Amino acid sequence: FPVTIPGKHAGAGVVIQEPDGRVWLTHPTNQFGQYESTWPKGSVDAGESMQAAACRETFEETGLQIEIVGYLGDFQKTTSVARMYLAKRVNGNPALCGWESQAISLVPVSKLRQMLNMANDHSIVDALEALNGND
Numbered sequence: 001f002p003v004t005i006p007g008k009h010a011g012a013g014v015v016i017q018e019p020d021g022r023v024w025l026t027h028p029t030n031q032f033g034q035y036e037s038t039w040p041k042g043s044v045d046a047g048e049s050m051q052a053a054a055c056r057e058t059f060e061e062t063g064l065q066i067e068i069v070g071y072l073g074d075f076q077k078t079t080s081v082a083r084m085y086l087a088k089r090v091n092g093n094p095a096l097c098g099w100e101s102q103a104i105s106l107v108p109v110s111k112l113r114q115m116l117n118m119a120n121d122h123s124i125v126d127a128l129e130a131l132n133g134n135d
Contacts, residue, residue, distance in 0.1 A: 011080035012054040013041020014031065014087040016066055023128070024089070025115055026061045027103040033078060036117040037105065039124060040064075041111050042080050050083045062104050063096030073127050076120065084124055086131070128132055 020119040022124040025037040027056060042057035051068050055134065058066050070086035106113050112125045 009080050010044045011041050011082035012050045013039045013082050014054050014058050016087045022106045022108050025105045026101045029102045037115045054085050060098045063094050063099045064092035099119045
């Protein structure tokens, strides 16, 4: 599990990157948690692995099925410490996203900071850019 911080629970999520470099973002319904857009992520259920939670949350929020291909880092979020993975889409359809999301977007890395309104998501962009050699 990620580093524990008092008052924050463990979370898991993904950055889903397409072969052309664009990534998927979710737009939470009614801007839940004040997020206009964010990464697919959520809480880890009892007995669930971090990777299983990331895959489950991703499908629930985006309708996409993924394969985790790497570890991006542990990031402090509003209510959690989220272990973020790098993933690729292997199947699914954004039209199948659950009620938690009102839309899904495919965004070039260069536009992520404009789309991600919460500053705590920008450190994930930093890690992605460093991994891609765009820092």
